[in-house]
Amino acid sequence: MPGKLFPIGGPVAEEDIVDREDFITSLVTRLSEGQSVMLYGPRRIGKTSLAHEVLRQLKVKGFYIASVDLFRLSSKRALAVALINACLENRTGIRKTIDAWKDRTKTIAGTAKLAIKLQDLELDLGLSQGEQSDEALLDYALNLPGVLAKRDKKPVVILFDEFQDACRVAGTGIYKKMRSYFQNQEDVAYLFLGSKEGMMKTLFADKKEAFYRFATILPIPSIPETAWAEYIAKKFRTRGITSTPEAIKEITRKTGGHPQDTMVVCSELYYALLEAGQNTISLEFVRLGYDRALLTLAPIYDELLDDLNLSFTGRQVLKRIATGTSIYSIENANPNEIKRTIDHLLAKTVIEKKGRGSYTFVEPMFRDYVLREFF
Template sequence: MPTKFFPLGGPVPGEDIVGRDDLLMSLEMRLSEGQSVMLASPRRTGKTSIAHEIIRRFKSKNYYTIFIDVFQPATKKELTTLLIDSCLENRTGIKKTTDTLKKGIKSLATSAKLTFRLKDLELDILLDLDREGKEEVLLSYALELPEKLGRLDNKKVLVVFDEFQDFQKFNGDNIFKTLRSHFQNHQYVTYLFLGSKKGTLENLFSHSKEAFFRFATIVPMPEIPEEKWIEYIQKKFSTKKIAAPETAVKEIIRFTGGHPQDTMAVCSEIYYILLESNIQMLSTDVVRIGFERAKSSLIFVFDNILDDIGKNVHTRKILKKIAIGDMVYQGEENPAEVKRAIDLLLTAGIIEKTARGKYEFYEPMFKEYLLDNTF
């Protein structure tokens, strides 16, 4: 959890979530009705912040809640353990129940208490986690556990999968069929799926041949309205007795396009500049310096985005063309290559289509980075 004054680089606390009231309300309403939801949006736009807030809200409604970041586990065994632990935490209050169980079995007191809390579950299977050749059985058990707990304890259950598309790493496309075959029979569980590979996820949930077709409502991630940013930034600075005139704040949004993490990054740099120079007033000059510093701090992130796209010359040429503002289909490139490059950039959530043959960067600061650098 980020601890900076302007939280940066991870899920933000509820009070720092800007401009998501309507989205959160809509998610809460649908999920409460038992309607599973899929929400996909590019990197660093606030998915995990939303996931954590939804978990907080449903915990306070007395739901059992399970949060899995699918990016984390590297193997099926790790995934299974993570799932089982997250499920059991609702009953035991212990983060790593399976570990505690294995170790605690030595201490009679812990063992007795835990055994009591888990009395109606097959404990042997939990102790089997390290056994070779049991992977599929254990994963099945883990995937059924939310429903089983819900039924046993008569509780509603919310399961959130963050970076859901990353299930692919376990077993290609087949894993999604397995997941669906479990999830579709669940009565007590509602699912929230989040992920950054928008194209992949939208295909998985909306294509009739794909495993998750019509399993969840697809909810779009809206842009954060400018006035919400202005309100938040002014209020935040005012808690430090810093005046933030609207013209200067608007300049921040103009630089970042309101991109969630970039806007926070610029605000954060501005805040440190003001602290260092003991100034209590935001000006457009300070905003410009803050923007330049934020841009340098984001170089590593932007380098990674470029690496992800790959070294394909066509894609990079198209990227540069869009950054400069040239028409993509004008030039000597083969139209099929251009189309392939554009599809890749759209799927990766880097560009958006604004009109026929016209594209814009989703993240204006990434465009600035491209214009600053030769690659």
């Protein structure tokens, strides 16, 4: 049975990363040379997919790689275990090395092989009895990338996804602790991602923060319309579906080329065609696919609106930006509250500034959803 034509809901495969070859090559080169990088960009634009492809290419080049998603973690100990497991997988080939180390009842041969692979890393740490403190385990974890690089003579690249969540997971002092270890490690580079762009920029660009100037800050470039058009038309052709340049252009016009939104619209368009028994994309089917996509994205947009926690005035500001009308002419609204709302929306990467007093939505489909919800 054929799989999903357009990938949605998670990191995508190499063949579905559209027009990022040059940027990926640049990231691989920088990290290969030991330069740490922080990537920023609007929410849901494929940062994780990019990062995983970079790690894949580095692994092919002989690097040790490790990936830790801080969003999925809830404690200092969980962070330590996740980082240790991710690092040791390069030696053991086991995703959860610590669990395997603690469970020594499997087979004598298996235990012996694992012990040989880890004997020089002083891994025992009292793990089976839970004797090691969270702080000591975290110290071991943060030091481990440098130890592996030195002992195995392998360059190491570590990915931290949702890096702004480190303080939630391990407390406000975690960034100073991390920096104290990372800055002294040789042949280790770090790739930092985060969905809260404002927080990430502060962490790496504010002189008061521990990670100030630790990593090169790079924006993720947008995908040209021509690249999207070529990719979309090619994917549909693999299923015997024809299209016109006008129909494909309408897809990218409606989505603004936002990676995940474009994939969702194309996916819904594909299923609409299948259900109707059609193999030609028309403007009517594009509109149908778009409307269906908005319905599937509604829970995500509702969650975003809840997260924004806007006041009545704030919602009026959001609506006026969506309609392109004057922001500061809201009746009985405090100009300071309007300014705070705009700053809040900019920090959340919901809007971006186009000119003096002019703003636009980063995600055109969210703008359309706001218009449908507020009218």
